[in-house]
Amino acid sequence: MRKKHILQRSIFEFYCEHESGQQLKSISAKLDAHPKILDLASEALISPKTKSTGRCGLSVDSTVRAALLKQMMGLTYNDLSFYLADSLSYRSFTRVENEPSSSSLQSCISKLDDETWEKINHLLLADAAQRRIEKGRMVRIDSTVTETNIHAPTDSSLLWDCVRVMVSQLTRVKGMLKLGCFDFCNHSRAAKKRMRNITYARGANKTKLYKELLHYTQQTKAYLALAISLTEHVQDVMFFPLLQLDAERLICLTEQVISQTERRVLQGKKVPHEEKVFSIFETHTDIVIKGARDIQYGHKLNLATGKSGLVLDVVIEQGNPADTARLRPMVERQLKIYGRVPRQIAVDGGYASIDNLEKVKAMGVKDAAFHKKRGLKIEDMVKSNWVYKKLRNFRAGVEGNISCLKRRYGLSRCTWRGLEKFKAYIWSSTVAYNLMLLARLETTG
Secondary structure: OOOOOOOOOOOOOOOOOOHHHHHHHHHHHHHHOOOHHHHHHHHHHOOOOOOOOOOOOOOHHHHHHHHHHHHHHOOOHHHHHHHHHHOHHHHHHHOOOOOOOHHHHHHHHOOOOHHHHHHHHHHHHHHHHHOOOOOOOEEEEEEEEEEOOOOOOOHHHHHHHHHHHHHHHHHHHHHHEOOOOOOOOOOHHHHHHHHHHHHHOOHHHHHHHHHHHHHHHHHHHHHHHHHOOOHHHEOOOOOHHHHHHHHHHHHHHHHHHHHHHHHHHHOOOOOOHHHOOOOOOOOOOEEEEOOOOOEEEEEEEEEEEEOOOOEEEEEEOOOOOOHHHOHHHHHHHHHHHHOOOOOEEEEOHHHOOHHHHHHHHHHOOOEEEEOOOOOOOHHHHOOOHHHHHHHHHHHOHHHHHHHHHHHOOOOOEOOOOOHHHHHHHHHHHHHHHHHHHHHHHHHOO
16 A cells, blocks of 8 residues: 655655755755645545555655656656666655656656646645745736647648557457458558658649548548457457447547548638647647747646746636636636735736726736736826836746746646646646745745
8 A cells, every 4th residue: 555655764865965956955845844745645646445455655755756856857757767766866855765667657646636736836825925935916927838749730640640540450459359350451551651742742633642541541440440340259358348449539530530631621611620630649639829929739828926936826728718818717716826816917918908907906906017008008007107117027027937837847848648637747847846946945045
């Protein structure tokens, strides 16, 4: 059974004199000062039905610390496993008894969900408010995008993805069926050739190649549908139903990709974003277009940071909602976190509107400065020109917060799979960022 923490810690914990080592020591002390963090993590890591027998594995304390270290240092699971075996400072911080493998680290850390990390962040914010580091009275709000781990989607590349994955599924299904009862034609090479040629083709030739690629995709889909229907010829009865479910899901996605390609390429119709599939691997991916900038594929984030630079809140949006529609919900979330709305807010120009100004003022916000006025008067937003300039300059700091989160803490691109893991990745990076910032504020006085 997994333990909450190691009952008898080593007396040989060592942190090097380097700045990073001392920051890890400060973060370790902060985690020890908040035992409720382990209580929250235990709810996700220890099932009530788990029997108190068997090997213990990584403790809850070590799992949380390893997850934070991974995000703080931007490590892969392989790198994390190596550094825990090699670095004395890292071993002291994570308090691992043995040298965990990358797979065991991944299986433990992945169980910590986004709700757990969000609650941990609220505990840190409550502590920062009590110590007068961050009171949440001045808040700046902005949005950004974190990409999912996919290639840039095109109709041809999506069709090729469908074909190659279906061929892989067909090979597995064929191995579970009786010898000689099923066979199929592998169209993966032909589909790949058409996909590559489409990149350089123009006009009628491009349309012809798309029709051929669609033909190979439909034929492969028909093969897979036939293969999973041959239940009377199955040899491996135990695992075949799971393979059937995967194949049915893949067939459904392939039909969507075929449909959107035919509508867009052959019929010249415009397909709404909500009806599109951008990846057959990360199906939750949204398309996000911010102004005239490049198109991004992932999820839009709305962030709120405070005067200290701490991230007070993160909202992972579904779709691509307009910034103007998200200002009031972000202020309402501050009310839930602190029990009151901020006294002053500074937000990007994309949130600016007369309606938003009136709503946040009605909620109790004294000064609301928008980076772009968009027809709003300064005297309606804030008390004076001096206050407006101060808040406008204050808002610029959120760009630095976002840049640091993206460069150091991995918010530019999420490498974890699935929507739930995407959310957990975002929140774990946020907690790691806040803990490191608190440690720096303490070590620098």
